[in-house]
Amino acid sequence: MQRTSFSSRKKGCGHRYIYRYQDIWYIPTRIQNIVSFQKHFQAKDSDIIIASLPKSGTTWLKALTFAILNRKCFPPSQNNHPLLSSNPHELVPIFEYNHYVYNQIPDLSILPEPRLFSTHVPFHSLPDSITKSKCKIIYICRNPFDNFISFWLFVNKIVPPSLPKLSCEEAFERYSNGINECGPFWIHMLGYWRASKETQNKILFLRYEDLKGDINFYLKRVAEFIDCPFNSEEQSNGVIENIIELCSFEKLTELEVNKTGKFIQKFENKDFFRKGVVGDWVNHFSPWMIEKLSKVMEEKFGGSGLSFQYNIT
Ligand code: PAP
Numbered sequence: 490m491q492r493t494s495f496s497s498r499k500k501g502c503g504h505r506y507i508y509r510y511q512d513i514w515y516i517p518t519r520i521q522n523i524v525s526f527q528k529h530f531q532a533k534d535s536d537i538i539i540a541s542l543p544k545s546g547t548t549w550l551k552a553l554t555f556a557i558l559n560r561k562c563f564p565p566s567q568n569n570h571p572l573l574s575s576n577p578h579e580l581v582p583i584f585e586y587n588h589y590v591y592n593q594i595p596d597l598s599i600l601p602e603p604r605l606f607s608t609h610v611p612f613h614s615l616p617d618s619i620t621k622s623k624c625k626i627i628y629i630c631r632n633p634f635d636n637f638i639s640f641w642l643f644v645n646k647i648v649p650p651s652l653p654k655l656s657c658e659e660a661f662e663r664y665s666n667g668i669n670e671c672g673p674f675w676i677h678m679l680g681y682w683r684a685s686k687e688t689q690n691k692i693l694f695l696r697y698e699d700l701k702g703d704i705n706f707y708l709k710r711v712a713e714f715i716d717c718p719f720n721s722e723e724q725s726n727g728v729i730e731n732i733i734e735l736c737s738f739e740k741l742t743e744l745e746v747n748k749t750g751k752f753i754q755k756f757e758n759k760d761f762f763r764k765g766v767v768g769d770w771v772n773h774f775s776p777w778m779i780e781k782l783s784k785v786m787e788e789k790f791g792g793s794g795l796s797f798q799y800n801i802t
Contacts, residue, residue, distance in 0.1 A: 499668050502660050503644035505652065507670055511614045514672055518590075525589040526608075527616045531598065536624035537715050539581060539607040542677045543670070544639035545631040546697035548761045550711075551577035551607060552736035554627065557712045558605060560723075565731035572735055574746055576758040584608045586753060603715070609671050612680035623691070625715055628681040631697035632797035633674050633782060634770035637664045639763065646760045661778055665785050675789035682795045698767050698798040704733050738765035768799065 499514065501507035507514040510523065539554060541547040552572055556565050563570050571580055582588055584606055588595045597604065608615070619626070631639075641660040648654055660669070667673025685692035693714045700707045708729055712718050719729055734740060741747050742762045750758040774782075790796070 500663075502641070502655055502663055502669050503648045503652070504670070507668070511611075512673075512676055513611055513614065514668055514670055516670065519585055519670075521592070522585040522589045523610055523614065525592065525594065526584045526610070527614065529589065529594050530584065530616050530618060532616070532618040532622040532624045533602060533604065534623035535603040536619075536622070537603055537605050538619065538624060538626045539605070540612075540626050540628045540681060541607075541609060542630060542636065542672075542674055543609055544636055544643060546629045546695075546700065547607065547609075548577050548741075549697075549700070549736060549738070549765075550627065550629045550695070551581040552741065553708060553732065554605060554711060554715070555580045556732045556735055557708070557717055558603065558715065560717075560728060560732070565728060565735045570735065572741070573744060576746055576750055576752055576761070577736075577741075578752045578758075578761070581605050581607050585610060611671075611677045612684045613676075625690075626681075626692045627695065627711060627714065628685065628692060629695045629697060629700075630678045630681070632767070632770075632799045633664075633786060634774065634779075634799050635697070635767060636674065637661060637782070638770045638773050640664065640669070642763060643760060647756060657773055658775075658778075661781075665778075665781050673789075675785070678795065679789070679793055682793060686794075696797065701767050702798075705729060708733060738762065770799070 497509050498506050499509075501514075501516060504516045507516055508520060510520045515523070537554065537558070539547065539550055541550070555577065556563075556570075556572060559571075585608060588597065588606075612620075630636075637660075641655065641657060641664070644660065645654045663669045664672065664674070667675070671677060681692060682694060685694035693711065695707060695711075709719060723729070742759075747758045747762060752758055752761075786797075
């Protein structure tokens with residue numbers, strides 16, 4: 490039985506207020522959309538769902554997964570590849586931002602299989618039909634130091650003119666106390682982490698830093714996980730390298746669609762791309778912030794086996 494009560498309200502980052510629903514903070518419209526998603530979505534065993542906390546590398550993983558899955562119809566070297574004219578978020582819609590909105594109940598059963606979706610909803614709030622079916626989930630997470638900086642700078646780009654921009658310290662207080670949209674980060678990350686340990690063929694748990702470190706390896710890993718491994722002919726024809734190049738930060742940011750396009754009227758596509766590196770937090774954190782976040786992570790992640798790489802190597 491799912492709880493639908495909103496237990497409290499706090500000031501948001503980039504939004505006037507956020508509300509707690511099933512232990513996670515959201516803006517009110519998002520909660521309505523999530524309730525509808527929970528109530529109506531019917532998973533199929535062939536579905537593939539990309540899940541993440543915002544600002545963890547979702548855009549990149551969407552591009553990679555789309556390119557892997559569709560490489561027979563859209564070879565990555567083709568000059569009319571959909572990723573050259575559409576932002577990855579358009580190609581892999583988000584349940585609670587695109588499908589279950591404005592009280593509509595979309596007929597997703599007509600979409601061609603395998604269907605590719607995404608969500609920022611934590612594991613414990615996924616509809617039963619997802620957790621109980623054989624569909625696959627790819628979760629990407631990112632070290633909280635960089636996740637926070639990416640989140641804070643993004644929020645200040647999208648904050649409505651009626652609200653003030655947030656200082657790094659102010660946003661950090663909220664993030665490190667777990668009171669920001671889709672937070673607390675530790676509940677989100679640990680939920681998928683633990684579930685991935687229990688059901689290894691259902692959830693592939695990835696870290697942004699791992700992909701940055703060895704994209705070739707993880708691209709193959711994702712392809713195997715979704716049952717589309719690269720055959721030897723593809724490997725020798727450079728298909729893997731072509732996908733890596735097509736989805737690279739450099740390639741995506743130079744495309745017109747990602748310079749000038751918009752996603753759901755509200756977001757500028759260019760705002761999904763900033764630096765795309767590991768370790769940019771060092772340019773923003775002061776010593777007290779390092780100490781506080783390290784302590785929170787020690788408390789929350791200690792003993793879980795979940796650890797992160799924070800620095801550029
Ligand atoms: P979202 O949750 O709003 O979709 P998400 O894509 O998860 O955002 O995260 C954005 C981060 O991924 C940005 O990181 P930064 O702020 O530290 O720079 C963005 O630059 C980075 N990013 C986007 N596309 C790529 C890519 N192709 N390769 C590497 N990093 C990327």
